[in-house]
Amino acid sequence: MDYDVIDLSLAGRGKARIEWAGLEMKVLETIRARFEAEKPLEGLVIGACLHVTTETANLMLTLKAGGAEAYLCASNPLSTQDDVAASLVQDYGISTFARCGEDNDTYYAHIASVLDKRPVITMDDGADLVTTLHTGRKDQADIVLAGTEETTTGVIRLRSMQEQGVLLFPVIAVNNADTKHFFDNRYGTGQSTIDGIIRATNLLLAGKVMVVFGYGWCGRGIASRARGLGSHVVVIEVDPLRALEATMDGFQVKTSMDAAKVGDIFVTATGDTGCLRAEHFETMKDRAVVCNSGHFDVEIDIPALEGMSKSRRCVRDHVEEFLLPDGRRIYLLGEGRLVNLAAAEGHPASVMDMSFANQALAAEHVSLHHAELERKVYDVPREIDEEIARLKLESMGIAIDSLTPQQEEYLKSWTLGT
Numbered sequence: 001m002d003y004d005v006i007d008l009s010l011a012g013r014g015k016a017r018i019e020w021a022g023l024e025m026k027v028l029e030t031i032r033a034r035f036e037a038e039k040p041l042e043g044l045v046i047g048a049c050l051h052v053t054t055e056t057a058n059l060m061l062t063l064k065a066g067g068a069e070a071y072l073c074a075s076n077p078l079s080t081q082d083d084v085a086a087s088l089v090q091d092y093g094i095s096t097f098a099r100c101g102e103d104n105d106t107y108y109a110h111i112a113s114v115l116d117k118r119p120v121i122t123m124d125d126g127a128d129l130v131t132t133l134h135t136g137r138k139d140q141a142d143i144v145l146a147g148t149e150e151t152t153t154g155v156i157r158l159r160s161m162q163e164q165g166v167l168l169f170p171v172i173a174v175n176n177a178d179t180k181h182f183f184d185n186r187y188g189t190g191q192s193t194i195d196g197i198i199r200a201t202n203l204l205l206a207g208k209v210m211v212v213f214g215y216g217w218c219g220r221g222i223a224s225r226a227r228g229l230g231s232h233v234v235v236i237e238v239d240p241l242r243a244l245e246a247t248m249d250g251f252q253v254k255t256s257m258d259a260a261k262v263g264d265i266f267v268t269a270t271g272d273t274g275c276l277r278a279e280h281f282e283t284m285k286d287r288a289v290v291c292n293s294g295h296f297d298v299e300i301d302i303p304a305l306e307g308m309s310k311s312r313r314c315v316r317d318h319v320e321e322f323l324l325p326d327g328r329r330i331y332l333l334g335e336g337r338l339v340n341l342a343a344a345e346g347h348p349a350s351v352m353d354m355s356f357a358n359q360a361l362a363a364e365h366v367s368l369h370h371a372e373l374e375r376k377v378y379d380v381p382r383e384i385d386e387e388i389a390r391l392k393l394e395s396m397g398i399a400i401d402s403l404t405p406q407q408e409e410y411l412k413s414w415t416l417g418t
């Protein structure tokens with residue numbers, strides 16, 4: 001079997017952790033049991049470019065149970081859990097190409113290794129697999145039935161490909177399912193980002209000023225969890241509606257320049273480039289901490305920070321100190337990459353359960369309906385979303401009411417008024 005992982009001797013630990021995550025992934029477990037029996041993905045080659053975590057391992061096992069030949073590479077150079085990669089290869093026979101800390105060339109070599117398997121379904125987190133295929137390997141696009149995309153940034157890239165008329169096959173935007181972004185982006189990113197900051201720094205968050213860039217689903221989650229730990233949260237937004245929402249949710253809203261003067265910890269979650277720049281670093285307090293929770297490492301201008309610093313050194317795992325000429329120190333976490341995956345373990349299994357249930361059912365949807373799909377970005381069908389919500393509630397032992405016949409009737413009628 002073809003693979004590239006750091007150390008197969010880590011497999012035992014990886015297997016135990018994969019099983020531990022599986023305990024919180026009951027929706028995926030239900031789907032896996034049905035896939036075992038029905039084999040809806042029989043004979044399909046699936047190429048996945050995802051964060052190599054315990055949760056992703058459970059997804060890969062589900063795809064395999066469905067009959068797919070599944071291959072995996074990392075969707076970020078710093079997010080691979082090497083014990084999981086080892087176990088996928090050794091215990092589960094899944095070809096995995098991922099090494100935590102891999103350089104850019106290795107990262108793309110691993111994507112190439114997955115593309116060499118000629119996938120007919122691509123499964124992306126950030127769209128690097130699809131964009132690599134579209135730039136260097138266009139000839140392979142014909143065999144792809146469709147792709148799936150896990151994250152907001154990836155969906156934005158794919159929409160831009162669709163608008164420019166260059167998208168060569170359909171893609172299902174898993175991120176857009178309600179059972180994905182309402183939970184994974186908000187509660188998953190909220191908790192795991194705070195987890196990453198705490199694991200990296202061991203700072204007390206109570207009483208600190210935490211500046212959150214972006215009030216999308218991720219920003220909302222981070223802001224609300226930081227408030228829960230006693231931080232004074234300041235939100236930075238460019239969208240007036242979101243800024244208004246943040247204000248009425250009880251957060252302070254400021255311009256980034258005003259926030260730069262007062263923040264203790266800065267977290268970017270915008271999906272855009274250059275949020276924290278030289279002019280912000282110029283005014284920050286001594287010992288300000290900066291980190292990113294957006295998909296790519298472009299939100300903090302690290303070259304600018306490095307260019308204005310006298311020195312850069314690692315002071316503890318995942319924490320680098322930049323010493324400015326006037327003696328102020330700025331601390332960068334996780335090299336400006338996703339702090340929740342670089343310094344912690346990513347989102348907890350319970351939310352990834354729903355995200356990856358969407359991935360598994362989206363793959364099944366592709367196997368059944370690819371002939372009807374055009375070269376467009378599609379939402380996950382509503383029935384899938386609702387089925388996942390129903391299964392999740394069931395797995396949590398939560399029963400809900402249904403409408404009485406009288407209520408159903410009332411909702412359909414327009415004659416009954418005051």
Ligand code: ADE
Nearest residue numbers: 051053055056345346347
């Ligand atoms: N993205 C965020 N958290 C993740 C996790 N635990 N596994 C895979 N992808 C993720």
